[in-house]
Each structure stands twice: as structure tokens, then as C-alpha cells.
Amino acid sequence: MARGTATIMTMPVVVDIVDPTASEADVIAAFNAFRAVDEQFSPFREQSEVSRYGRGGIAEADLSSDLAEVLRKAQVTKEETEGYFDIYPSGRFDPSGLVKGWAIQRVADMLRSRGFQNFYLEVGGDIQVAGHNQDDQPWSIGIRHPFQPGAMVKVLRLSNRGVATSGTYERGRHIFNPHTHQPADDRIVSLTVIGPNVYEADRFATAAFAMGPTGINFIQRQPGLEGYLIDRSGQATMTTGFDDFTR
Amino acid sequence: MKNLRKIALSLAVMFGFAGYIHQLRGDDGIKVPALPTTNTSGQTTGSTTPSTTTTPSISGGDDSSSEDDSGPTGNQTTPTPTNTSANPSPTSGSMMGGQMMGQYRNGSYTGAVADAFYGNVQVRAKISGGKLVDVQFLQYPNDRGHSIEINNYAMPLLTQEAIQAQSANVNGVSGASATSYAFVQSLQSALQQAS
Numbered sequence: 105m106a107r108g109t110a111t112i113m114t115m116p117v118v119v120d121i122v123d124p125t126a127s128e129a130d131v132i133a134a135f136n137a138f139r140a141v142d143e144q145f146s147p148f149r150e151q152s153e154v155s156r157y158g159r160g161g162i163a164e165a166d167l168s169s170d171l172a173e174v175l176r177k178a179q180v181t182k183e184e185t186e187g188y189f190d191i192y193p194s195g196r197f198d199p200s201g202l203v204k205g206w207a208i209q210r211v212a213d214m215l216r217s218r219g220f221q222n223f224y225l226e227v228g229g230d231i232q233v234a235g236h237n238q239d240d241q242p243w244s245i246g247i248r249h250p251f252q253p254g255a256m257v258k259v260l261r262l263s264n265r266g267v268a269t270s271g272t273y274e275r276g277r278h279i280f281n282p283h284t285h286q287p288a289d290d291r292i293v294s295l296t297v298i299g300p301n302v303y304e305a306d307r308f309a310t311a312a313f314a315m316g317p318t319g320i321n322f323i324q325r326q327p328g329l330e331g332y333l334i335d336r337s338g339q340a341t342m343t344t345g346f347d348d349f350t351r
Numbered sequence: 352m353k354n355l356r357k358i359a360l361s362l363a364v365m366f367g368f369a370g371y372i373h374q375l376r377g378d379d380g381i382k383v384p385a386l387p388t389t390n391t392s393g394q395t396t397g398s399t400t401p402s403t404t405t406t407p408s409i410s411g412g413d414d415s416s417s418e419d420d421s422g423p424t425g426n427q428t429t430p431t432p433t434n435t436s437a438n439p440s441p442t443s444g445s446m447m448g449g450q451m452m453g454q455y456r457n458g459s460y461t462g463a464v465a466d467a468f469y470g471n472v473q474v475r476a477k478i479s480g481g482k483l484v485d486v487q488f489l490q491y492p493n494d495r496g497h498s499i500e501i502n503n504y505a506m507p508l509l510t511q512e513a514i515q516a517q518s519a520n521v522n523g524v525s526g527a528s529a530t531s532y533a534f535v536q537s538l539q540s541a542l543q544q545a546s
Contacts (some may be wrong), residue, residue: 118523120522159359224522224523226523229524229525229526230525231523231525237522243522243523244519244520244521244522244523245522245523245524245525245526246517246519246521246523246525247515247525247526248524248525248526249516250516250526251513252516254516255516255518256516256519256521256524257514257515257516258517258520259517259519259521259524267525268525269439269525271524271526278477294526296525296526316503316504317505317531318504320504320505320509321504321505321506321509324506324508324509334514338513338514339511339512339513339514340511340512340513340514341504341505341509341510341511342509342510342512343509344508344509344510347510
């Protein structure tokens with residue numbers, strides 16, 4: 105059993121492995137994997153591959169396989185979300201809405217390849233869980249109350265799933281509607297998506313949030329996804345299978 | 352022993368909150384005042400979780416500005432996750448410096464109005480025994496005037512409900528809130544007046 109926390113990409117990162125054979129070295133390996141993603145993908149680092157690509161400084165043939173993969177996945181996601189998933193959210197190349205979940209998913213794969221089956225991985229509120237927690241229970245994950253700091257509005261009980269929440273305040277940047285290039289509809293403040301893994305949850309939460317209030321209808325139509333949308337009057341709308349995860 | 356536990360809990364809340372704020376603010380962190388443990392929802396002693404949250408948990412009838420001088424309450428129902436894996440320690444040491452408990456003048460102080468992007472947040476801090484014992488929301492983003500329009504967007508089969516605040520021990524928390532950052536700004540401005 106091993107656990108650690110760090111701040112990477114300006115976000116809290118939590119690695120919690122319950123399997124008894126886990127050691128500090130496994131936690132550190134996970135942190136190092138996240139740091140490598142940050143070096144390569146951070147739009148805030150001038151020399152990251154993402155920043156250089158955004159400036160037009162990389163030929164297609166010279167893209168790393170990772171960035172090429174992210175670009176492909178972004179294109180697929182855009183097609184699957186009626187164009188609402190956008191990697192140029194404010195006119196500037198920024199694939200963060202997909203990279204976070206993608207990175208966590210890769211670290212989860214690394215832990216599984218090391219034989220671990222019970223763990224919790226988080227980067228800034230996007231979470232992947234496997235198996236059970238140290239009390240032998242599904243992992244309990246609260247959804248943050250958008251108006252009351254420190255409070256939660258729901259408690260989810262998850263195993264082998266991913267959860268991501270898109271909110272109006274995302275690392276200090278506003279979410280833009282890619283169709284209008286205006287700030288996204290501010291009638292909604294938070295959309296939480298539960299998916300088969302955090303990569304799916306993250307990319308669809310990002311896209312559906314940009315749709316405004318009808319984003320929850322979009323999530324309802326996707327098999328394998330459940331969602332909980334909160335609007336600015338404190339009213340929530342949930343997909344039909346969402347409550348299965350709150351018992 | 353009880354004091355030690357209070358201190359330990361205070362530190363956990365401070366670290367948790369500071370770490371959370373650090374998450375929001377990034378590397379150029381604001382100087383967050385260390386927050387001794389407090390009922391941030393502003394409830395009076397003895398109450399537990401609020402049952403509705405479309406209104407603030409403090410209303411006019413809730414007498415949180417009583418003259419009780421007893422300091423932080425013994426009933427710590429802080430809703431932050433208590434599993435430490437969800438609360439990384441802050442990386443900035445400046446969050447702790449010079450703002451420890453016992454530094455404030457007793458009284459009630461109204462913080463500046465802070466912008467939470469989709470509304471305003473304003474808090475009033477109550478100091479008793481030199482410590483922060485209560486925080487009230489005077490303004491918070493909760494625009495009920497548009498609720499009729501918002502109600503109409505969902506497919507008919509989707510369930511809707513008013514969100515309700517809970518406190519629970521959880522392994523982790525998903526989501527971020529602009530209100531939290533604005534809350535800290537307003538609270539910090541109140542505490543500056545009390546210093």
C-alpha cells in the first residue's frame with residue numbers, strides 16, 4: 105500500500121495504491137509520468153511540444169507519437185460531440201480538455217501492468233479508480249458544491265470508473281463555445297460525468313459543458329456515460345442511470 | 352488532548368484549503384490567510400448539515416452573531432474530505448506565515464465583495480477569543496431569477512432536484528468552484544481589517 109500527493113501542472117495530484125505490494129517507487133513512477141506529460145503538453149510552458157506546435161514550430165512529420173495520438177483523439181472527439189470539443193478554445197492551441205484524462209488513463213494502465221488492481225488516481229478533480237479502497241469498499245468521491253466551499257452535493261461510490269467535472273472556473277480560464285467563440289453559456293456552473301474510464305469522462309465533460317444546459321441531454325444519449333449538471337440557480341439535472349452510483 | 356485535536360483539525364483544514372486554493376490559483380499563489388477550523392457554512396453550534404442549499408445556510412433568523420465568546424465550536428462538522436489523500440500540502444510556505452490563530456482583534460468584519468465570475472461573494476468574519484470562529488455569506492452567486500428559463504432545457508425523463516450540501520468522509524472530491532476563490536478573497540479582506 106502506498107500513497108502520495110504532489111502538485112504538478114499547478115494541480116493537486118493524488119496517487120493512492122491499496123494493493124499490499126505497492127511501494128513508494130510505484131507512486132514516484134506515477135508522479136514522474138505526470139511530470140513528463142506536463143513538460144510535453146503544458147500550454148503554459150513556452151518550450152513544451154504543445155506550445156511549439158501552437159506557434160507552428162513543428163512539422164507534421166516531426167510530431168512525437170504522443171502528440172500525434174492526442175491530435176487524432178481530439179479530432180475523433182470533435183466529430184463525436186457535434187463539434188463542441190475544441191482544442192483551440194480561445195483561438196490558441198490547448199488540448200488540456202483531453203490531455204488530463206488521457207494522462208491519468210495512461211498512468212492507470214502503467215499501474216495495472218505492474219499488477220495493481222486497487223488504486224485511486226487524481227489530477228485536479230479528474231479521477232480514475234480501480235477496485236476498492238483500503239476499507240474494501242468502492243471508492244467514495246464527492247461532487248464539489250459549486251457555491252459552498254468545502255461542501256459536497258453528492259457522494260459517488262465507484263469502482264473501475266472515471267469521473268471528471270467541468271466547471272465555469274477552469275484553472276482561471278473561461279470555457280468557450282467553439283461555435284460562437286464567445287464565453288460558454290453561463291447558465292450552468294458544473295457538469296460531472298461518470299464514464300467507463302477517466303479519459304472518456306474528461307473529454308465528454310469538456311465537450312458537453314461547452315454545449316450549455318443541453319449538455320446533460322447529450323450525456324444522456326451516450327451509452328456508458330452518466331452525468332450531473334448544476335445550473336446557476338442551484339438546480340441539478342441527472343441522467344437516468346446516475347443515481348445507481350450514489351447508493 | 353481536545354485542544355491538540357482541534358489544532359490538528361485546524362491544520363488539516365488550512366492545508367486542505369490552502370492546497371485547494373493553490374490548485375485554483377497556480378504558481379503565482381495568493382497569500383491565503385491560514386484558516387483556523389470554522390463552520391464555513393456559517394451555521395450555529397450544534398447544527399449539522401444544511402438540508403437545502405439554494406439559499407445560504409445562514410439566513411437572517413440564524414443568530415450567528417451572538418455574543419458567545421467561547422471560540423471555535425467543539426462540533427466540527429467541516430465538510431471537507433478528511434481522507435488526507437485528497438488534500439495535498441501546500442507548496443508555498445508563505446501561506447502559513449504570520450497568520451496563525453490568536454492574531455485577530457475580536458469583532459465582526461465585513462469583507463470586500465469578490466467576483467466569482469457568475470456572481471458575487473461577500474463574507475463577514477467573526478473573531479472571538481482572537482480567533483476566526485464564524486464566517487457568514489452576505490452575498491453569494493445564486494441567481495434564482497432565471498430558474499424558470501433554466502428549468503426548460505432538460506429532456507422530460509431526466510430527474511431534476513435542488514442541490515443539497517452534505518458533509519461526508521470521502522476518499523476524493525471532483526470539481527472546482529469559482530466561489531471558493533472569491534470566498535477566500537472576501538475572507539482575506541475581512542481578516543486584514545481584524546489584524
